[in-house]
Amino acid sequence: MTTSAQPPRPIVTPCVKVCAVDGASGYCLGCRRTLPEIAGWARLTDAERDAVMAALPHRPDPMVALMASTQGPR
Numbered sequence: 001m002t003t004s005a006q007p008p009r010p011i012v013t014p015c016v017k018v019c020a021v022d023g024a025s026g027y028c029l030g031c032r033r034t035l036p037e038i039a040g041w042a043r044l045t046d047a048e049r050d051a052v053m054a055a056l057p058h059r060p061d062p063m064v065a066l067m068a069s070t071q072g073p074r
Contacts, residue, residue: 011042012049014056022062029066032059 018030019038026034033041037052044052 012053013041014053022066024065024069025060025062027059027062029062032056032062 014031014033015038016030018028020029021027021035022029028034028038031038033052033056037044041049
């Protein structure tokens with residue numbers, strides 16, 4: 001009997017390998033996910049991951065706040 005085992009399907013992720021979380025917003029500077037979302041990503045269902053992915057473009061860009069805080073008063 002021959003069974004052809006299929007390799008696991010890759011998990012889609014917004015990770016861009018820029019992993020630093022902004023303390024003020026709680027969002028990763030690279031992908032805009034929160035630490036709990038990043039840590040639990042592999043355990044989320046496809047629907048849960050899809051919901052997070054859909055929310056990412058609507059989240060504030062943590063780089064904007066970070067850059068503003070480093071420029072100081074003018």
